[in-house]
Amino acid sequence: MYRFVKCPGCGAELPDRHLPVSDRYLASGECWELYGELTANNMEEMDPFFHHQLCVDAHGAQHSGGPVKPITTVFAPVGLYLAVERGFYGRQVQIAHMKLAKKAGKGAEWPRLEPPERPGDIAVLDVMKGEPGSGRKEMIQ
Numbered sequence: 001m002y003r004f005v006k007c008p009g010c011g012a013e014l015p016d017r018h019l020p021v022s023d024r025y026l027a028s029g030e031c032w033e034l035y036g037e038l039t040a041n042n043m044e045e046m047d048p049f050f051h052h053q054l055c056v057d058a059h060g061a062q063h064s065g066g067p068v069k070p071i072t073t074v075f076a077p078v079g080l081y082l083a084v085e086r087g088f089y090g091r092q093v094q095i096a097h098m099k100l101a102k103k104a105g106k107g108a109e110w111p112r113l114e115p116p117e118r119p120g121d122i123a124v125l126d127v128m129k130g131e132p133g134s135g136r137k138e139m140i141q
């Protein structure tokens with residue numbers, strides 16, 4: 001019988017393996033590890049459009065607060081807006097993030113935004129339930 005741990009960010013309940021919580025995101029160690037697997041899967045696909053950027057920004061938004069750097073919490077909704085509302089590809093979002101960071105300058109102070117009230121209906125656990133390849137890509141979209 002598994003005991004489960006609830007991720008403080010996305011709310012995913014995963015078998016408790018007593019992993020240390022992430023020091024980069026407000027995430028259980030189990031959720032952080034799953035995100036690492038998704039990242040590895042996405043990198044293996046060598047996607048020229050870099051759909052993984054959607055994962056980076058969605059994960060950042062869902063796991064903001066706590067140890068998360070303010071820039072991460074600011075960039076997440078910016079990236080999701082550009083992708084979802086403006087139709088940017090992941091690579092274009094990545095370039096927009098770089099331009100924004102460059103324009104703000106090194107050492108810029110970013111506002112500490114409040115995490116969203118609800119983490120959303122789809123998180124890394126849901127994406128990883130999809131078949132590698134197009135199934136997961138569809139879940140990411």
Ligand SMILES: [Zn+2]
Nearest residue numbers: 007009010031
């Ligand atoms: Zn999580």
